[in-house]
Amino acid sequence: FSRGPKVTYVPPALSEDESSIFAHYESGINFDKYDDILVDVSGHDPPKAIMTFEEAALCESLNRNVSKSGYKKPTPVQKHGIPIISAGRDLMACAQTGSGKTAAFLLPILQRLMADGVAASQFSEVQEPEVIVVAPTRELINQIYMEARKFAHGTCVRPVVVYGGISTGYTIREVLKGCNVLCGTPGRLLDIIGRGKIGLSKVRYLVLDEADRMLDMGFEPDMRKLVSSPGMPPKEDRQTLMFSATYPEDIQRLAADFLKTDYLFLAVGVVGGACSDVEQVVVQVTKFSKRDQLLEVLKTTGTERTMVFVETKRQADFIATFLCQEKVPTTSIHGDREQREREQALGDFRSGKCPVLVATSVAARGLDIKDVQHVVNFDLPNNIDEYVHRIGRTGRCGNTGKAVCFFDPEADGNLARSLVKVLSGAQQEVPKWLEEVAFNAHGTIGFNPGGRVFASTDSRKGGSFQNDRTTSQPAAALGVAGDDDEWE
Numbered sequence: 001f002s003r004g005p006k007v008t009y010v011p012p013a014l015s016e017d018e019s020s021i022f023a024h025y026e027s028g029i030n031f032d033k034y035d036d037i038l039v040d041v042s043g044h045d046p047p048k049a050i051m052t053f054e055e056a057a058l059c060e061s062l063n064r065n066v067s068k069s070g071y072k073k074p075t076p077v078q079k080h081g082i083p084i085i086s087a088g089r090d091l092m093a094c095a096q097t098g099s100g101k102t103a104a105f106l107l108p109i110l111q112r113l114m115a116d117g118v119a120a121s122q123f124s125e126v127q128e129p130e131v132i133v134v135a136p137t138r139e140l141i142n143q144i145y146m147e148a149r150k151f152a153h154g155t156c157v158r159p160v161v162v163y164g165g166i167s168t169g170y171t172i173r174e175v176l177k178g179c180n181v182l183c184g185t186p187g188r189l190l191d192i193i194g195r196g197k198i199g200l201s202k203v204r205y206l207v208l209d210e211a212d213r214m215l216d217m218g219f220e221p222d223m224r225k226l227v228s229s230p231g232m233p234p235k236e237d238r239q240t241l242m243f244s245a246t247y248p249e250d251i252q253r254l255a256a257d258f259l260k261t262d263y264l265f266l267a268v269g270v271v272g273g274a275c276s277d278v279e280q281v282v283v284q285v286t287k288f289s290k291r292d293q294l295l296e297v298l299k300t301t302g303t304e305r306t307m308v309f310v311e312t313k314r315q316a317d318f319i320a321t322f323l324c325q326e327k328v329p330t331t332s333i334h335g336d337r338e339q340r341e342r343e344q345a346l347g348d349f350r351s352g353k354c355p356v357l358v359a360t361s362v363a364a365r366g367l368d369i370k371d372v373q374h375v376v377n378f379d380l381p382n383n384i385d386e387y388v389h390r391i392g393r394t395g396r397c398g399n400t401g402k403a404v405c406f407f408d409p410e411a412d413g414n415l416a417r418s419l420v421k422v423l424s425g426a427q428q429e430v431p432k433w434l435e436e437v438a439f440n441a442h443g444t445i446g447f448n449p450g451g452r453v454f455a456s457t458d459s460r461k462g463g464s465f466q467n468d469r470t471t472s473q474p475a476a477a478l479g480v481a482g483d484d485d486e487w488e
């Protein structure tokens, strides 16, 4: 697993200060509208949803941590997901970006560990975690770890995080101090397991966040390796939980290999639908006009936090340099930057020191950053699901946001049709010219811009997917992650 020179980076020690552990932003004006979203639970005998956190019957310390986090009532994925997980069922859950999927799995898992009196083992040469959480990028797994650390605060349960780009020696020392909830990116996780530092026989929960990404061609082999690692309980003897905002149908089918046959499928809203709290604007551009138009957009957005997505690592550096020259305080994140730089960039963006972050798709999924008002798709991804994740960096937790996308008919024609569908599915205005591009690109058959575009459907129901995602192409083949970008 070691590529290039030995990594020595050790992340700065985390603050033990409660105000920093529980720092959070407020839910937005549309938080209560979550209640209006249609929810579909399919599969045999699903447990009843809860309406309040009290009904989740969390232990005192978890309850305290939930309220210190500013959570007053559960979001739909939490209302349904928490009792499903507490009932011991396997779950494939799909809910829109920013709607609280992380707490939906962390809370019932931590509750079970607490109820069973699980306590972090003392230092030991082999650690045996009860929970394994995997996610596709370093920054995302770190964020999930921070959430786990927050909810487990003041309890005996110890979460640990492992990911590429930081010193392996340091990582192993952290694991050996005690580890109940092991959060990791696949490569580093398998590395540490392969070194004999982790025993898997006590694993009760396996969580795949951004599950469709974890099971596409890029990561599927790692996931198969993980579940067939020595000691890992078979799916019948563990609980497997999958979360994402998007689920191509073929990935759903493949996911079933990892789940018990009676798993429940939870769809909050339309599978793969964009969050309607994000205002989406599509601007027609040419390859040569993009840079000026970006400046134009940034002028009107001022210093509000903006993420600019580009296709390649080179392009990310290039645009970030260009913006700095234009006196826009900008930083960048992509797979060629060292981990120290990536964390610094994210930190500067989070704190507002650099209000503009130029990113490849490495930052498209899961990142939850306060006050991101704008997302600009300077380059469009080739895959509509990736677009949905990218624009979901704004408009989170009932807050509103705006996404501007530059559409170059020369280069982006293949996305026109699915973009029209996503726009209309989220009740956004569809420009006439875009409809025309979509129409010309694909002819009339099956083209239905105004109609219902996505079925929120469990693939077991068979064939009712009406979207373009019937085959998920691997991120690498599509250039999703900025062609050659590395995810973990």
Ligand SMILES: Nc1ncnc2c1ncn2[C@@H]1O[C@H](COP(=O)(O)OP(=O)(O)OP(=O)(O)O)[C@@H](O)[C@H]1O
Residues within 6 Å of the ligand: 024, 025, 027, 070, 071, 072, 073, 074, 075, 078, 095, 096, 097, 098, 099, 100, 101, 102, 103, 244, 245, 365, 366, 367, 368, 392, 393, 396, 397
């Ligand atoms: N019940 C709640 N009340 C208030 N805030 C909440 C609640 N649940 C989650 N949040 C907050 O909402 C934000 C978004 O949650 P989270 O990151 O889990 O979303 P997500 O569904 O995983 O999104 P993505 O698809 O982008 O990964 C976080 O800041 C989280 O702390």
